Amino acid sequence: MSDSFRTFLQVMLIWFAGLGAATQFAKIAVPFSDVGLLYPDNAAVIGWLLSIISLMGAALGAISGAITARIGPNRLLLLGLVLGGALSLLQASLPVFQLMLLSRVIEGLSHLAIVVAAPTLIAQITSGRARYNSMVLWSTFFGVAFALNAWVGLPIVDRFGLPTYFAMHGGLMLLIAALIALSNLKTDMGQTEGTGWGLSAFLDVHIRTYRSPFISAPAIGWFFYTLTFVSLLAILPGRLPEGQGASIAALMPLAGIVLSWLLVPLLLTVLSCVSVVNLGFVLGIATIIALFLGAPLTFGCIALFAVLGLVQGGSFAAVPELNGTTEAQALSYGAMAQMGNAGNLLGTPVLLAILLGVDEAGMFVAVAAFYSIAIIAHLLLARRRKSAGLSRSDDLK
Incomplete structure (x- = not known):
C-alpha cells in the first residue's frame, strides 16, 4: 500500500470520527420530539440534553488544545471515541433523566476531545494541496452528519426505536476507534510547554x-x-x-x-x-x-x-x-x-x-x-x- 493511499484512508477514518462526534449532537437534535417523549416529566428542561455539550465546549475548548498537545492527538482521539461509544451504549438503556443528563455532560468531554484532536491529526499527516483538501473535507463533518441522521437515522428510530439508534451510534464509535488504532497513525508533537x-x-x-x-x-x-x-x-x-x-x-x-x-x-x-x-x-x-x-x-x-x-x-x-x-x-x-x-x-x-x-x-x-x-x-x-x-x-x- 502506497504512503499516499494509506494517508487517504487515515484521513477518511478521522473524518468518520468527526461524523460520530457530530452525531453526538444530531442523535438528540434530529429525533428531538422522540427524546422528549422519553421524559415527559422533564419537558421544561429537556433542551439541556442537547445544549449541555456546547456548554462544556465553551468552557473547556481552549484548555482541550493544551491537553491535546500534552498527551498527543492520536491518544486523545481514541479516548474520545471509546468514551463516546461507551456513553451511547449506556444511553441505549434509556436511564432516568438525571443519569441521562450526566452522561451528556461527560459526552461533552468526548465530543471536545474528538473535534480538537481529529483536525490536529489531519494537519500532521498531510501537507500541501492534500492538507487543504483534507481540511475542506473535515469542515463538512457537521453538516454531513446531520443530513445522514435525518435521512438514515430517523427511519431507524421510527422502525426500531431510540435504544437501537443510540446503540448503533455507540457501536460505530467503538468500531472507528478500533480501525484508527489499527491504522498506525503517527505524529510528532515536538517540544510542548509543561504548564501543569x-x-x-x-x-x-x-x-x-x-x-x-x-x-x-x-x-x-x-x-x-x-x-x-x-x-x-x-x-x-x-x-x-x-x-x-x-x-x-x-x-x-x-x-x-x-x-x-x-x-x-x-x-x-x-x-x-x-x-x-x-x-x-x-x-x-x-x-x-x-x-x-x-x-x-x-x-x-x-x-x-x-x-x-x-x-x-x-x-x-x-x-x-x-x-x-x-x-x-x-x-x-x-x-x-x-x-x-x-x-x-x-x-x-x-x-x-x-x-x-x-x-x-x-x-x-x-x-x-x-x-x-x-x-x-x-x-x-x-x-x-x-x-x-x-x-x-x-x-x-
Missing part, C-alpha cells in the same frame, strides 16, 4: 491562545460564523411560505458543503485561507444586501449558506497555514471549539431577541454587522502578524 493542570495553567492557556494573532485568528472568525449558522438554520425556514421551509432547511447546509468542496480548494491555490474566509463574509453581506434590494428569501437562504461554505472550509485550513507546530495547531483548534460552542450557545437567543424586538430587517442588519466585525477582526490580526514580520507561529521558535 491548575487554575494558573487554565488561565495561562487562555492568555497564550488569545494573545497570539496566529493561534486565535481562525477561532475569532469562527465565532461570528457559528453565531449565525445554527440560529439562521433554525429561524429562516419558519419565515418562508408554508410548504417550503422543510426543503429549504435541508438545502441550506448542503449548499455550503457543496460550495466548500468545489471552490475552497481552487481558491486556496491563489488566496490565503484568511482571505477565503473574508471573501465568504463579504459575499454573505452582499447576499443580505440583495435581500434588501428585493431578492426572494428562498434565494437568500440558500445563497447565504452557500457562501458561508467559504468561511467553513477556509477557517479549518487556516489553522495549519498560520501555525506550523502541532502544539500551536492543537491550541488553535481548541480555540475554534471554544468559540464555536460559544457562538452556538449565544446565536439563537440573540437573533431571536433582535427579531422579536425589531423585525426581520433588523435581524439581517445584525447578521451583516456580525460579518463586518469578523472581517475587521481578521484584518487587524493580519496587521499584527505583518508587523511581527512573520507568516507562521513556528517562526517564533
